[in-house]
Amino acid sequence: MNVRRATITAVGHYVPERVLTNADLEKMVDTNDEWIRSRTGIRERRILEQGATSDMCARAIENLLDQRGMEASEIDLIIVATVTPDMMFPATACVVQDKIGASRAWGFDVSAACSGYLFALSAGTRFIESGRHSKVIVVGGDKMSSIVDYTDRNTCVLFGDAAAAVLLEPTEEEGYGILDERLYCDGSGGAYLHMKGGGSLHPPTHETIDKRMHYIYQDGKSVFKAAVVGMADVAAEIMERNHLTGQDIAWLVPHQANLRIIDATANRMGIDSGKVMINIDRYGNTTAATIPLCLSEWHASGKLQRGQKIVLAAFGAGYTWGATLIKWSLANPSAGA
Ligand code: UT7
Numbered sequence: 001m002n003v004r005r006a007t008i009t010a011v012g013h014y015v016p017e018r019v020l021t022n023a024d025l026e027k028m029v030d031t032n033d034e035w036i037r038s039r040t041g042i043r044e045r046r047i048l049e050q051g052a053t054s055d056m057c058a059r060a061i062e063n064l065l066d067q068r069g070m071e072a073s074e075i076d077l078i079i080v081a082t083v084t085p086d087m088m089f090p091a092t093a094c095v096v097q098d099k100i101g102a103s104r105a106w107g108f109d110v111s112a113a114c115s116g117y118l119f120a121l122s123a124g125t126r127f128i129e130s131g132r133h134s135k136v137i138v139v140g141g142d143k144m145s146s147i148v149d150y151t152d153r154n155t156c157v158l159f160g161d162a163a164a165a166v167l168l169e170p171t172e173e174e175g176y177g178i179l180d181e182r183l184y185c186d187g188s189g190g191a192y193l194h195m196k197g198g199g200s201l202h203p204p205t206h207e208t209i210d211k212r213m214h215y216i217y218q219d220g221k222s223v224f225k226a227a228v229v230g231m232a233d234v235a236a237e238i239m240e241r242n243h244l245t246g247q248d249i250a251w252l253v254p255h256q257a258n259l260r261i262i263d264a265t266a267n268r269m270g271i272d273s274g275k276v277m278i279n280i281d282r283y284g285n286t287t288a289a290t291i292p293l294c295l296s297e298w299h300a301s302g303k304l305q306r307g308q309k310i311v312l313a314a315f316g317a318g319y320t321w322g323a324t325l326i327k328w329s330l331a332n333p334s335a336g337a
Contacts, residue, residue: 006128006136006168007177007329012064013164013296014056015283016048022157029153036157041259045160045284047145052086054095056163056289057141060296061100064137064165067333072100076133078107079124081116081140081288083317084147085109088198096139105137113193114255114316116140116288118183118324121312124168125178131170139165140288147195149215158257159216160284164292176329182238182322184230189319192222227261227315231323232268235313238323239269246270250308250328251298255315256280256290265313287316302332 021044022033036042048056057080065072080093093107112119117140124136141163150156171177196202197213208214231254239249246269254262259280266276277294286293291312298304308328315321 002172002174004129004131004170004172005177005179006125007171008166008295008326009169009330010064010068010070010167011165011292011296011299011330012060012062012067013162013289013293014059014063015162015293016046016056018047018049019044020047020160025157028150029156031153031157040158041278041280042157042284043281046162048143048161053082053084053141053143053163054086054092054099056143056161057092057096057139057165058099060139060141060163060165061096061137064167068167072102073104075102075105075135075137077124077127077136078102078105079110079120079136079138080107081110081112081120081138082142083111083113083116083287084143112185112316112320113318114257114285114287114290115183115314115318115320115322116316117291118181118312118314118322119320121166121178121324122181122183128168128170134170136168137165138168138292139163140290140292142287142289144285144287147214147216149212152215154220155216155218158285160286162283162286162289162293164289164296166292166295171329173329176327179325179327180238180242181324182234182241184234184322185318185320187318189226190317192219192226193217193317224258224261226319227257228264230319230321231255231261231313231315232265234321234323235265235311236268238311238325242325244309248309249311250275251304251310252276253291253294253310253312255313256283256294257285257315261315269311299330299332302334304328304332306331
């Protein structure tokens with residue numbers, strides 16, 4: 001009997017219209033286009049002017065449903081990966097469920113920062129594999145502009161807003177779907193990347209506001225060192241476990257935090273730069289949205305093709321990190337019906 005696996009059967013994304021360029025940032029803080037491009041690879045990012053994370057997630061899912069020709073009422077479960085929920089509670093998944101009219105679905109949020117999408121994908125995969133559900137939406141969305149301090153040049157140049165979603169369904173097709181994953185966390189890394197204020201440790205007060213505790217804090221150098229090792233190690237580990245070389249992998253789909261971290265991961269995997277999905281130049285770091293946004297864009301352009309083996313890899317606050325191996329089963333749009 002064939003194993004029941006989860007596979008991605010539809011993708012969709014939403015990026016806000018407003019573009020914030022490096023030139024715009026030069027007018028806001030002491031920075032310059034050359035520094036941002038050479039240290040990060042970012043040229044511009046998108047900013048959501050009206051609305052919240054749930055609005056972007058809802059639009060990404062609607063884009064997915066349109067492409068799949070499916071009604072929201074068919075969805076069983078919605079898992080939202082985010083660190084910028086609309087509110088502390090209810091879960092953004094509930095807000096999204098209502099906004100898209102997913103009348104039969106339940107849902108919950110996953111908080112794992114830049115690895116959030118991989119952690120949520122893991123949860124969704126288990127619900128499919130167990131036979132409990134057959135239509136699971138995993139959406140990564142973050143309105144990073146809501147927690148970025150636009151007077152702090154160390155962080156404000158890095159982040160942008162976006163959401164992207166995938167639909168998981170069961171497959172019994174031999175060798176296809178979500179094949180393997182390795183996920184990790186190390187809470188001792190929390191000191192280097194966090195938002196201190198607003199939770200039960202430091203509930204909002206005038207003092208927490210004055211101390212700018214409701215913004216992202218990042219010790220960039222420490223995170224960079226950990227990310228370069230963590231993302232490359234886990235990507236190499238998933239390849240070794242599955243007896244794969246760089247030649248077997250069609251695409252590396254990396255979290256988009258820094259082009260230099262992405263390059264280090266690709267080198268370690270032994271794959272050339274032409275096989276790496278990169279859109280950090282246009283969107284910056286959109287946290288939980290980066291990886292599904294790549295999948296959605298590369299699918300739409302026809303470059304991501306059925307039968308290809310791909311490795312998703314992420315590293316982020318927590319620390320959290322991980323990698324997922326997929327044999328892509330979704331036919332590309334130009335393949336014809
Ligand atoms: O997605 C979640 C995980 N996050 C990451 O993976 C991010 C990891 N870290 C990074 O990507 C990099 O550390 C950054 C891009 C954040 C920073 O790059 P860096 O090469 O590590 O620079 P740095 O923080 O060591 O700063 C070097 C210099 C400093 O000046 P001094 O002290 O050498 O005079 C900074 O003050 O660059 C300065 N600097 C800037 N200069 C112009 C920092 N930010 C800026 C800026 N514009 N925006």
